[in-house]
Amino acid sequence: MTCWIGVASAEHVRGGVAGGFAQLGHGRHDAVKALRKGDWLAYYSPREGIGEGAPVQAFTALGRVTSEAPYKAAQAMDFNPFRVDVDYLEEARPAPIRPLLEVLDLTQGRAGNWGLLLRGPKRRVTEEDMRRIAEAMGVSPERLSQEG
Secondary structure: OOEEEEEOOHHHHHHHHHHOEEOOHHHOHHHHOOOOOOOEEEEEEEEEEOOEEEEEEEEEEEEEEOOOOOEEOOOEOOEOOEEEEEEEOOOOOOEEOHHHOOOOOOOOOOOOOHHHHOOOOEEEEOHHHHHHHHHHOOOOHHHHHOOO
């Protein structure tokens, strides 16, 4: 199982959840090309909007990639972002990151600069971290082991 944290505003995450897709790095192909069918993706949202709005600093969605490969979507006249389809877990609830900082392998011992670790469109994380995130979001960690 390969696990990822995608970084996007809460507003964009809600759009992806509603549409059943993930789009990272403003739709760049290189941001989603590593995601494969069966991978798990947890979204971390630093803010409500892109570079603006209220701070969120929480994991805001959790799902499993269902696409075989990224595809180009027709979103606007001159904007055709790359996406992957994702089956989001309805039971997942937002979970603040701060209580997890000292338990996640990704951020443990990095209290002063954890935000730098979550810059860019995505970050690969351990299965253990994904299970901790899932549990904080109200999802049974065993759910991650179930076939999609």
